[in-house]
Amino acid sequence: MTNLEQGMWFTEISERDGSAFSLRINKKLEVKQSPFQKVEMFETTDFGNLMVIDGCTMVSTRDNFFYHEMISHPALFTHENPKNIVIIGGGDCGTLREVLKHPSVETAQQIDIDQVVTQMSLKYFPELCESNEDPRAEIMFDDGIKFMLDAEPNSLDIIIVDSTDPIGPSEGLFNRDFYASCLNTLRPGGILVQQSESPLMHMPLLLDIRNAVRDVGFTDLQTITFPQPIYPSGLWSATLARKEGNFIGFRHEDAANLKFNTEYYNVGIHLGALSTPNFMKRAFNKR
Amino acid sequence: MTNLEQGMWFTEISERDGSAFSLRINKKLEVKQSPFQKVEMFETTDFGNLMVIDGCTMVSTRDNFFYHEMISHPALFTHENPKNIVIIGGGDCGTLREVLKHPSVETAQQIDIDQVVTQMSLKYFPELCESNEDPRAEIMFDDGIKFMLDAEPNSLDIIIVDSTDPIGPSEGLFNRDFYASCLNTLRPGGILVQQSESPLMHMPLLLDIRNAVRDVGFTDLQTITFPQPIYPSGLWSATLARKEGNFIGFRHEDAANLKFNTEYYNVGIHLGALSTPNFMKRAFNKR
Numbered sequence: 318m319t320n321l322e323q324g325m326w327f328t329e330i331s332e333r334d335g336s337a338f339s340l341r342i343n344k345k346l347e348v349k350q351s352p353f354q355k356v357e358m359f360e361t362t363d364f365g366n367l368m369v370i371d372g373c374t375m376v377s378t379r380d381n382f383f384y385h386e387m388i389s390h391p392a393l394f395t396h397e398n399p400k401n402i403v404i405i406g407g408g409d410c411g412t413l414r415e416v417l418k419h420p421s422v423e424t425a426q427q428i429d430i431d432q433v434v435t436q437m438s439l440k441y442f443p444e445l446c447e448s449n450e451d452p453r454a455e456i457m458f459d460d461g462i463k464f465m466l467d468a469e470p471n472s473l474d475i476i477i478v479d480s481t482d483p484i485g486p487s488e489g490l491f492n493r494d495f496y497a498s499c500l501n502t503l504r505p506g507g508i509l510v511q512q513s514e515s516p517l518m519h520m521p522l523l524l525d526i527r528n529a530v531r532d533v534g535f536t537d538l539q540t541i542t543f544p545q546p547i548y549p550s551g552l553w554s555a556t557l558a559r560k561e562g563n564f565i566g567f568r569h570e571d572a573a574n575l576k577f578n579t580e581y582y583n584v585g586i587h588l589g590a591l592s593t594p595n596f597m598k599r600a601f602n603k604r
Numbered sequence: 605m606t607n608l609e610q611g612m613w614f615t616e617i618s619e620r621d622g623s624a625f626s627l628r629i630n631k632k633l634e635v636k637q638s639p640f641q642k643v644e645m646f647e648t649t650d651f652g653n654l655m656v657i658d659g660c661t662m663v664s665t666r667d668n669f670f671y672h673e674m675i676s677h678p679a680l681f682t683h684e685n686p687k688n689i690v691i692i693g694g695g696d697c698g699t700l701r702e703v704l705k706h707p708s709v710e711t712a713q714q715i716d717i718d719q720v721v722t723q724m725s726l727k728y729f730p731e732l733c734e735s736n737e738d739p740r741a742e743i744m745f746d747d748g749i750k751f752m753l754d755a756e757p758n759s760l761d762i763i764i765v766d767s768t769d770p771i772g773p774s775e776g777l778f779n780r781d782f783y784a785s786c787l788n789t790l791r792p793g794g795i796l797v798q799q800s801e802s803p804l805m806h807m808p809l810l811l812d813i814r815n816a817v818r819d820v821g822f823t824d825l826q827t828i829t830f831p832q833p834i835y836p837s838g839l840w841s842a843t844l845a846r847k848e849g850n851f852i853g854f855r856h857e858d859a860a861n862l863k864f865n866t867e868y869y870n871v872g873i874h875l876g877a878l879s880t881p882n883f884m885k886r887a888f889n890k891r
Contacts, residue, residue, distance in 0.1 A: 326624060335650030336833075337613060339624035363622030380804065380837075382883075517667065517833060544831065544839040546623075546804060550667075551838015552831040580883045589876020596669075596867045 327359050327367065329374050331549045334518045338374065338547060340364050346441065351433035354481075358441050364547070366441040368409065370434070370481055374547040376409050376442060382580040384512075385445075387543040388555050389415035390582045391590060392475050392510045393422075395539075395557065395567040399474040400424070403502075405461035405490060407479035408434030411445040413454060416477070418577040425454050432458040462489045465498040473502050478511045491526065496558075497533040505561040509535065513556040516542055516597050518549050523556070524600065530558040537563040540597070541590035543581070614646050614654065616661050618836045621805045625661065625834060627651050633728065638720035641768075645728050651834070653728040655696065657721070657768055661834040663696050663729060669867040671799075672732075674830040675842050676702035677869045678877060679762050679797045680709075682826075682844065682854040686761040687711070690789075692748035692777060694766035695721030698732040700741060703764070705864040712741050719745040749776045752785040760789050764797045770809065778813065783845075784820040792848040796822065800843040803829055805836050807887050810843070814888070817845040824850040827884070828877035830868070 328339040346358040346366070357369040365378020389412055393399050400423045402416050408429030416425045429435060435456065439446050449456060457464070465476075476499050480490045489495060491511075499509045509530065513523045527538055535558035545553035557564070572584040593601070615626040633645040633653070644656040652665020676699055680686050687710045689703050695716030703712045716722060722743065726733050736743060744751070752763075763786050770778040778798075786796045796817065800810045814825055822845035832840035844851070859871040880888070 328624070328626075330626075335628040335648060337615075337624075337626035337628075339615075339617075339626070341622040341624075361622060517831075542831075544804075544829075544837075546837040546839060550831075550833040552833060581881045583879065583882055583885075585876070585879025586881060589872070589879045592870065592872025592876045594868045594873060595870055598870075 324362075327361075327369065327374075329369070329372060334549050336549055338549070340367055340374070340377070340547070342367070347437065349433050349437070351431050353431045356431075356433050356437055358437055368434075368437060368441070373482065375481070376411065376438075376445075377547050378442065380546045381409075381411055381442075381445070383543050383545050384553065385411035385415050386579050386582040387541065387590065388412055388477055388479055388510060388512060390572070390579070391541055391555070391567070391587055392477065392508045392557055393419045394572045394587065395564060396474055396508055397506065397568070401473050402426070402475045402477065403428065403468070403473055404477045404479055405465070406481070407477065408432070409438040409442060409445050410435060410449055410456070411442070412477055412479045413456070414445055414448040417448040417451050417453060420576070422453060426457065427455070428457045428459050428461045428464045430458065430460055462495055462498075465495065465502055468502045470501050471504050473507060474504060475508045475510065476503060478509070480512065482514070491529075493529050493533050496530050496535070500534050500560055503560045507560045509558040509560075511556050511558070513540060513554045515548065515550040515552055516540070516554050516594070517552050520600050523554060526556055527601070530556070535559060536561055539564055539591060540593065540601075542594070542597075543590055611649075614648075614656065614661075616656070616659060621836050623836055625836065627654055627661070627664070627834070629654070634724065636720050636724070638718050640718045643718075643720050643724055645724055655721075655724060655728070660769065662768070663698065663725075663732075664834050665729065667833045668696075668698055668729075668732070670830050670832050671840065672698035672702050673866050673869040674828065674877065675699055675764055675766055675797060675799060677859075677866070678828055678842070678854070678874055679764065679795045679844055680706045681859045681874065682851060683761055683795055684793065684855070688760050689713070689762045689764065690715065690751075690755070690760055691764045691766055692752070693768070694764065695719070696725040696729060696732050697722060697736055697743070698729070699764055699766045700743070701732055701735040704735040704738050704740060707863070709740060712738075713744065714742070715744045715746050715748045715751045717745065717747055749782055749785075752782065752789055755789045757788050758791050760794055761791060762795045762797065763790060766799060769801070778816070780816050780820050783817050783822070787821050787847055790847045794847045796845040796847075798843050798845070800827060800841045802835065802837040802839055803827070803841050803881070803884050804839050810841060811887065813843055817843070822846060823848055826851055826878060827880065827888075829881070829884075830877055
């Protein structure tokens with residue numbers, strides 16, 4: 318916590334970016350050191366509750382909808398008939414909730430290594446956990462890398478890697494071995510979704526992700542962008558990678574006739590997110 | 605300047621939002637108190653040079669392209685044949701540069717009240733000022749409100765209000781009297797563009813702007829969104845208001861065959877910016 322003149326603030330200093338972001342807080346709610354990471358909860362003055370993991374802002378009540386909707390719905394509306402979904406990470410359960418809004422989904426397995434994240438979310442973000450009891454949901458606390466290695470080949474339609482940054486426990490989720498096991502586990506036409514950091518701040522990392530998934534054999538890529546105010550630069554991305562064949566649009570009509578509530582996502586937003594800013598196009602074309 | 609553990613940082617505390625944003629700086633370059641406001645220049649470690657006015661981050665070398673492109677090109681590609689443009693504010697000259705990229709433009713007048721802003725920009729953002737000597741450009745230092753009152757009726761195609769927040773010298777740029785004089789000065793089919801703050805953080809203000817321009821007689825509105833990392837929430841907006849008739853698309857083909865360089869804007873980005881997130885739609889429909 319930092320003392321910025323008046324009041325108490327939580328500040329995330331992003332040394333790699335030369336930037337910092339602060340939220341004013343009413344009080345610290347709870348802190349737990351799990352075997353994997355330090356999880357802190359704050360009550361902010363304007364963003365609702367805030368979860369911080371190892372010093373990085375992860376989830377706030379007010380703005381998590383951008384990330385959770387955009388890591389889920391574009392992929393689920395791109396796949397022709399998504400039935401079997403795996404979420405690696407995602408312990409706050411917000412992505413699980415979005416995934417389960419799709420009636421085609423038959424199973425949604427969430428594998429986060431750290432059950433403290435889910436315990437905290439149940440307590441401080443109950444709205445994100447409202448689908449945890451859905452009979453299609455299975456919530457596991459285990460090593461996502463091992464889970465993917467042991468999973469049955471050709472058994473999944475979508476794998477969403479909803480992880481923290483590639484340092485600490487998530488490091489192994491950003492490499493070729495892991496992506497190769499994801500490829501193996503997806504059915505043809507299946508989609509891997511990886512949160513791929515800020516295109517403005519972390520282009521080298523985004524390019525590494527794109528190269529790695531291509532190298533292991535994914536045949537087409539889409540990097541989408543969306544706002545995420547509490548993350549560095551406020552502009553975030555997710556990269557969708559397809560097993561076999563090319564992305565050919567998405568289920569436009571289903572997206573245009575949404576049968577569930579969203580705060581950000583709609584068919585126009587999906588189209589917009591697919592529009593790559595020129596500075597990103599140039600970076601992608603260089604490699 | 606704030607001392608965040610290591611190094612020196614410039615921090616903008618947004619009291620109204622309960623958030624703060626900091627950039628790490630190498631050194632303070634210059635500070636001038638003009639008759640209107642305090643203008644500070646910093647050299648940052650990762651964002652190039654930074655201009656701060658009355659404590660608020662205004663322009664950085666690294667990320668100003670989002671704002672300058674999006675306050676200009678969507679309007680200039682929406683108008684059928686934009687010839688006569690006025691920029692109210694915009695003293696850093698970045699908007700002027702973007703406007704002058706359009707070959708149809710015959711005159712572009714920039715009226716900022718504070719010449720210190722332009723002096724600083726010439727020195728620290730020379731790239732933004734590279735079109736200042738264009739024979740179509742006229743740079744004035746005067747009161748924008750008075751300028752619009754005195755301007756000839758039906759003489760302009762686009763008015764861009766590229767102002768600071770509605771406190772201090774810019775307060776008078778966010779009210780009905782000013783908008784009415786803009787309406788009077790535009791030709792039929794003309795467009796007023798107003799920077800309209802963060803849709804996530806400042807929805808009441810955005811709604812006020814939309815209501816005010818409608819009240820004075822503008823007949824159609826478009827609020828577009830775009831990233832702006834150094835502004836509160838990182839998600840910003842501009843509102844386009846049309847004199848007589850409705851917006852019917854934009855010059856898609858011209859935008860698709862861009863004859864000049866941009867970092868962010870392209871035809872897909874324009875389409876995406878026109879897609880209103882659901883939370884904004886709901887707020888707009890309530891009024």
